[in-house]
Amino acid sequence: MTMKTSPLLLLLAALPLAGIGNALAAAPTGNLEISAIVTQQCSVQSAALPFGVYGSSALQQNAQIGVTCSNGTSYTVGLDQGAAGSANRRMASADGASWIDYGLYQDAARTTAWNTGSAAVAGVGTGNAQNFPVYGYVPAGQSPRAGAYSDVVSITLSY
Numbered sequence: 001m002t003m004k005t006s007p008l009l010l011l012l013a014a015l016p017l018a019g020i021g022n023a024l025a026a027a028p029t030g031n032l033e034i035s036a037i038v039t040q041q042c043s044v045q046s047a048a049l050p051f052g053v054y055g056s057s058a059l060q061q062n063a064q065i066g067v068t069c070s071n072g073t074s075y076t077v078g079l080d081q082g083a084a085g086s087a088n089r090r091m092a093s094a095d096g097a098s099w100i101d102y103g104l105y106q107d108a109a110r111t112t113a114w115n116t117g118s119a120a121v122a123g124v125g126t127g128n129a130q131n132f133p134v135y136g137y138v139p140a141g142q143s144p145r146a147g148a149y150s151d152v153v154s155i156t157l158s159y
Contacts, residue, residue, distance in 0.1 A: 042069035042125065044077065044157045049136045054100060054149075059138040060110075065155060067132065069125025075159035077132060078120030079104055082151040091149035098145040104153065105135040116156050125159075 045066035051059045069075050084090040090099040104114040106121065113119065114134060121132055 038070060040070055040073040040159060042067065042073060042075055042157055042159045044068075044155050045129065046155055047134075049104075049134060051102070051136060051138055054138055054142075054144070056140060056142075058140040059136075061136045063134045063136070064131045065134060066129045067123065067125075067157060068127075068129045069123075069159060071125055071127040073125040073159050074122070075125060075157060076120040076122045077158075078116030078156045079114040079134070080116055080154045080156065082153045084151065089151065089153070091151045093145060093147045093149055095147075098147070098149075100138060100142055100144050100149050102136060102138045102151075105137065106133070108133075108135055110135050110137050120156070120158075 045068070047063040047065065049061055049063040051061050065077065067075065067077055081087070082089045084092065084099070088101050089103060090101055092099045103110065106112040106114055114121075123130055
């Protein structure tokens with residue numbers, strides 16, 4: 001007696017084997033957690049302000065201070081009175097025996113002086129450099145001795 005295999009019977013026998021292939025291909029899943037911390041940070045880029053040769057006429061010169069703070073960081077930037085430490089800014093001769101008075105201003109009209117404290121300039125960082133002008137002025141009519149004069153003004157950046 002020959003046995004005939006029915007196509008339906010073969011299909012039913014193969015169904016459990018089809019599920020085994022999918023069960024063997026399954027893999028457990030998980031998550032990879034990603035994080036970062038952005039700290040508030042700021043830096044200042046200073047510049048030089050060379051007035052050049054002083055005679056009896058007034059001198060004007062400009063420079064810029066660059067401030068870079070992380071995005072959204074509030075800050076203030078101010079300038080101190082320089083090495084003389086007096087109410088008036090002064091460039092001193094190399095021997096310190098003579099000086100030239102000068103001023104540093106926030107505006108081109110030279111009416112708002114650069115200082116620290118309540119006269120500091122406030123800003124909010126963008127992550128890019130933000131430039132602040134410094135307008136320098138040496139008044140006419142001073143009679144300093146011949147020689148080279150200089151001063152160092154500290155930039156205070158608070159955030």
